[in-house]
Structure formats: structure tokens, C-alpha cells
Amino acid sequence: MALLSSTDKDGKEMSFLDHIEVLRWHLVRSAVVVIILAVVLFCYNNIVFDIIIFGPKQPDFISYRVLCKLSHLLLHNDSMCIGQSHYELINLELAGQFTTHIWISLVGGIILAVPYLVWELWRFIKPALKLKEKMAAKGFVFYATTLFLSGILFSYFVIVPLTVSFLGSYQMSTLVENRISMDSYISLVTTLTLAMGLVFELPIVIYFLTKIGLVTPKFLKTYRKHAIVVILIVAAFITPSPDITSQLLVATPLFVLYEVSIFVSKRADRIRQKS
Numbered sequence: 001m002a003l004l005s006s007t008d009k010d011g012k013e014m015s016f017l018d019h020i021e022v023l024r025w026h027l028v029r030s031a032v033v034v035i036i037l038a039v040v041l042f043c044y045n046n047i048v049f050d051i052i053i054f055g056p057k058q059p060d061f062i063s064y065r066v067l068c069k070l071s072h073l074l075l076h077n078d079s080m081c082i083g084q085s086h087y088e089l090i091n092l093e094l095a096g097q098f099t100t101h102i103w104i105s106l107v108g109g110i111i112l113a114v115p116y117l118v119w120e121l122w123r124f125i126k127p128a129l130k131l132k133e134k135m136a137a138k139g140f141v142f143y144a145t146t147l148f149l150s151g152i153l154f155s156y157f158v159i160v161p162l163t164v165s166f167l168g169s170y171q172m173s174t175l176v177e178n179r180i181s182m183d184s185y186i187s188l189v190t191t192l193t194l195a196m197g198l199v200f201e202l203p204i205v206i207y208f209l210t211k212i213g214l215v216t217p218k219f220l221k222t223y224r225k226h227a228i229v230v231i232l233i234v235a236a237f238i239t240p241s242p243d244i245t246s247q248l249l250v251a252t253p254l255f256v257l258y259e260v261s262i263f264v265s266k267r268a269d270r271i272r273q274k275s
Contacts (some may be wrong), residue, residue, distance in 0.1 A: 022124065023124060026120045026121075026123065026124045029120060030113070030116065030117050030120050033113045033116050033117075034106070034109045034110055034113045034117075035109065036109075037108070037109035037112045037113050038105040038106045038108065038109030039105070039109075040109075041104075041105045041108040041109060041112075042101065042102070042105040045101055048104060048105070048108060049101075049104070053104065053186060053189060054089075056156075056160050056161040056164045056165070056189070057089070057164060057168070057185070059082070061161055062157070063157050063158065063161040063162075064081070064082045064161060064165070067081065067082065067249075068081035068082070082161075082165045087168045087169070087178035087179065087180050088178075088179055088180070089180055089181070089182050089185055090179055090180070090181060090182065091181070091182045092181050092182075092183075093183075096182060096183065097182070100182060100183065100186060104186065104190070107190055107194070111152060111194075111197075114145055114148055114149065115141070115145045118140075118141050118144045118145050118148075119141050122140055122141050132271075140204075143203075143204065144201065144204050147200045147201050147203065147204060148197045148198070148200060148201060149197070150200050151196040151197035151198070151199055151200025151201070152193055152194075152196065152197040154196060154200070154253055155192050155193045155195070155196030155197065156193055158249060158250060158253075159192055159196060159250060160188075160189055160192050160193060162250070163188065163192060164185070164188065164189070167188070168180065199254075199257075200257060202257055202258070202261050203257070203260050203261045203264045206220070206261040206264055206265050206268075207264045207265070207267075207268045208268075210264075210265045210268035210269050210272065211268050211271070211272055213272070215265060216265065216269060217262055217265045217266045217269055220258075220261060220262045220265055221262060224258070224262075227258050228255065228258075231251050231254045231255060231258070232247070232251055234250075234251075234254070235247045235248070235250040235251035235254070
């Protein structure tokens with residue numbers, strides 16, 4: 001792909017400044033969409049915070065109820081049931097709630113705008129691609145968006161509740177009471193959620209790394225065992241209980257993601273060898 005060799009609507013080769021101008025308008029449109037969505041979310045703060053952001057703090061959160069039902073069904077005990085969280089959230093800064101409100105609205109705006117942002121990215125890259133590259137990258141917007149949102153949902157309903165429950169109720173001594181700052185809680189929730197959204201883009205990253213020859217299917221297969229060990233360690237660290245069921249609940253989607261990446265790498269490698 002040679003970005004600087006793309007042409008405009010009249011078939012003329014575009015200069016570097018022309019590309020900068022085109023990129024600027026893609027960024028402007030993307031920013032406008034994000035801001036509009038952020039303003040909408042700002043107006044519905046009770047839903048964004050009370051139901052979504054602070055949802056994993058509540059004992060009746062859907063993930064906790066599902067885990068408890070699975071515990072009764074599979075283990076016939078309450079080992080996976082999560083009870084009341086013994087901590088409260090506090091705000092330590094005068095403008096803390098206002099600035100957090102703005103920040104979370106922007107983050108939420110970006111998440112909701114992901115389909116449009118990926119589409120704008122594709123529109124910018126597409127003119128520089130050859131016909132074969134365009135065909136190979138067909139469905140980029142759909143797959144990139146689906147993977148990112150899948151990661152967001154997986155993190156919010158699985159990883160975030162387990163992590164929040166474990167860290168919020170953990171005590172090194174009964175003499176120390178957990179009073180957690182709002183910034184700390186929200187930072188943990190947003191970081192885990194966005195990070196997992198990006199992690200789920202692994203098949204897309206592997207596809208393009210394979211296309212340029214930096215990764216091969218053989219390499220991914222060779223280090224599969226190492227990847228499994230890393231995934232199990234991460235799952236064990238995230239899950240609050242020592243039982244294998246909850247750990248597998250976290251690890252299984254990551255296993256699947258790695259296997260999908262191997263399949264994607266095989267496909268990209270075949271396309272690269274034919275071209």
C-alpha cells in the first residue's frame with residue numbers, strides 16, 4: 001500500500017498536503033460525531049453512571065446473578081456467588097464530579113462512534129489500496145467494529161464485575177476500611193473496558209502483520225502453548241475465586257480469540273503468497 005500514490009476524483013495524483021487536507025476533514029467529521037454523542041450521554045447522566053458505570057458495584061448486577069445461578073447449577077454450592085460490596089465511593093475534589101461527568105461522556109461518545117470512526121478510517125485508506133488489497137480487506141469496517149464492541153461487552157459483563165468485586169472487598173486487615181475514590185473506581189472500569197476492546201482487535205492486527213510478513217501462522221502455532229499459559233495467568237489474576245469454572249469463564253473467549261487469529265493469519269498468508 002502506497003498512501004502517497006493515491007489519486008483524487010479526477011484521477012490526478014495527490015500531493016502530501018492534499019492527503020493532509022483529506023485527513024483533516026475525516027478527523028473533523030469524526031470529532032463532530034463524537035461530540036454530538038458525548039453531549040447526548042452528558043444529558044443522561046443517571047443512566048450512564050447509576051446504571052452503567054456503577055452497575056458492577058451493585059450486588060444485583062446481572063453478571064453476579066448469572067454467576068450465582070451457574071454456581072448452583074454446575075457446582076451445587078455458592079462458591080461463585082458474590083455478595084454485598086463492603087466499600088463506598090467518595091469524591092475528593094471540588095470539581096471532581098463535573099470533570100468526571102465530562103470525561104466519561106467523551107469516552108462513551110468515542111465508544112458509540114466506533115462504527116463511524118472505523119468507516120472514516122476505511123474511507124481514508126481505501127483510495128490508496130490496490131484492487132486485490134481492497135478485496136482482501138473487504139468487511140474491514142464490520143469486523144473491526146464487531147470485535148471492538150465484543151471486547152467492550154466481554155470486559156463490562158465479565159472482567160470488570162469480577163475485578164471490581166475482588167479488589168473492592170479485599171482487606172489486608174479488618175482495621176482498614178475501604179473508602180475508594182470515585183476517580184480510582186471509574187479509571188479501573190474505563191481502562192479495563194477500553195483495553196479489552198483493543199485486545200479483541202487482535203485478529204485484525206494479526207491479519208495486517210501477516211500481510212507484511214512480520215507474523216506467520218507457523219509462529220502463532222509454535223507459541224500457542226505460551227499464549228495459553230499467559231491467558232490462564234491473566235484469568236487467575238482477574239477472577240476472585242480459586243475455582244476453575246470462573247477462571248475458564250474469563251479464559252475461554254481469549255483462547256477462541258487466539259485461535260481465530262491463527263485462522264486469519266493462514267488466510268492472509270495465502271493471499272500474500274498469491275499476490
